[in-house]
Amino acid sequence: MTDILPSSDSVRQLVAQFDAELAQAKSTRDRQTVRDRFLGRKSGVVAAWMQMIATAPPDQKKQIGRWANELKKAIEEIWLGYQQAEAVVVGLQGIDVTLPGRAPRLGHRHPLTLVRDRLEEIFTRMGFAVVEGPEVEDEWHCFDALNMPAEHPARDMQDTLYLASPIPGDSPADHRTLLRTHTSSMQIRYMQAHAPPIRIVVPGRVYRRDDLDLTHSPAFGQIEGLAVGEGLSLADLKGTLLAFARQMFSPTVRVRFRPSFFPYTEPSAEIDLSCWQCEGAGCAMCKKTGWIEIGGCGMVHPAVFEAVGYDAERNTGFAWGIGIERIAILRYQVEDIRLFYENDLRFLEQFPY
Numbered sequence: 001m002t003d004i005l006p007s008s009d010s011v012r013q014l015v016a017q018f019d020a021e022l023a024q025a026k027s028t029r030d031r032q033t034v035r036d037r038f039l040g041r042k043s044g045v046v047a048a049w050m051q052m053i054a055t056a057p058p059d060q061k062k063q064i065g066r067w068a069n070e071l072k073k074a075i076e077e078i079w080l081g082y083q084q085a086e087a088v089v090v091g092l093q094g095i096d097v098t099l100p101g102r103a104p105r106l107g108h109r110h111p112l113t114l115v116r117d118r119l120e121e122i123f124t125r126m127g128f129a130v131v132e133g134p135e136v137e138d139e140w141h142c143f144d145a146l147n148m149p150a151e152h153p154a155r156d157m158q159d160t161l162y163l164a165s166p167i168p169g170d171s172p173a174d175h176r177t178l179l180r181t182h183t184s185s186m187q188i189r190y191m192q193a194h195a196p197p198i199r200i201v202v203p204g205r206v207y208r209r210d211d212l213d214l215t216h217s218p219a220f221g222q223i224e225g226l227a228v229g230e231g232l233s234l235a236d237l238k239g240t241l242l243a244f245a246r247q248m249f250s251p252t253v254r255v256r257f258r259p260s261f262f263p264y265t266e267p268s269a270e271i272d273l274s275c276w277q278c279e280g281a282g283c284a285m286c287k288k289t290g291w292i293e294i295g296g297c298g299m300v301h302p303a304v305f306e307a308v309g310y311d312a313e314r315n316t317g318f319a320w321g322i323g324i325e326r327i328a329i330l331r332y333q334v335e336d337i338r339l340f341y342e343n344d345l346r347f348l349e350q351f352p353y
């Protein structure tokens with residue numbers, strides 16, 4: 001075939017021949033053989049014509065070159081068409097194009113994440129900044145600075161998980177390291193780094209030496225709030241918590257403070273909300289009392305301000321701590337805290353947003 005001389009007739013003839021031979025070829029291998037006879041780098045007819053350009057008389061070089069290129073282009077185009085058709089056939093093997101498409105399964109956020117996001121949203125809207133801190137803490141940030149010196153009985157109140165080695169380059173050598181028992185340690189870190197006035201919420205995980213049961217977990221979520229400035233009062237604290245409770249649960253909820261004790265606040269109180277399900281009449285959710293406890297709060301103890309170098313005469317502040325699981329249990333009417341940790345999709349799928 002390489003002895004066919006270049007001419008416009010032979011271009012047409014060869015292109016038609018190539019097309020016809022490909023159409024007759026029965027396998028990919030046969031088609032490849034046909035292709036090589038035309039486009040093969042050494043023995044293909046296109047290659048032969050290209051070589052003729054070099055030996056042709058000068059006045060014919062240009063014309064031969066044109067025919068050679070014309071042939072090459074036409075044959076390559078036909079070949080490409082066959083290759084594409086072949087790719088489609090290969091791609092379709094094993095696929096039934098008449099079947100309906102498969103919709104990808106969409107994931108969604110965990111109910112505890114939904115609650116945490118909602119808490120952050122509410123407090124952010126009230127002007128609180130969201131900050132996070134380390135879960136591995138030292139005793140000073142977790143206890144001493146929060147008015148709980150070494151022999152303080154409150155230090156035993158919380159069964160703490162201590163760690164074997166100190167935080168490198170962070171804690172003084174005589175301070176043991178631990179898994180934080182409350183997010184209040186971040187109050188200290190934040191106040192050390194920022195001058196008043198401040199307004200922050202600290203969501204995060206805390207750890208206690210507790211067994212996992214219906215209502216307890218050794219690791220759980222907390223959201224801490226802290227506001228410090230001049231002239232802040234208990235009324236500001238109550239107003240903040242009331243605004244939060246009404247956005248979180250029901251617009252008619254009331255807040256009640258019950259006297260309590262925490263070393264880092266004075267006065268201290270437990271936060272009760274009027275039951276939004278029975279409106280105070282008594283139901284299972286409020287255990288027939290009409291009130292639901294959601295956390296603790298109080299005015300920041302002057303000793304805490306002194307520990308971080310704040311002027312305790314000039315500044316007042318309020319703080320609170322609320323359990324994230326506690327809020328989730330109330331919001332979603334879940335009775336067993338363990339359901340939040342088991343990652344059973346049948347449970348999790350009930351909280352699509």
Ligand SMILES: [Zn+2]
Nearest residue numbers: 275278283286
């Ligand atoms: Zn009730």
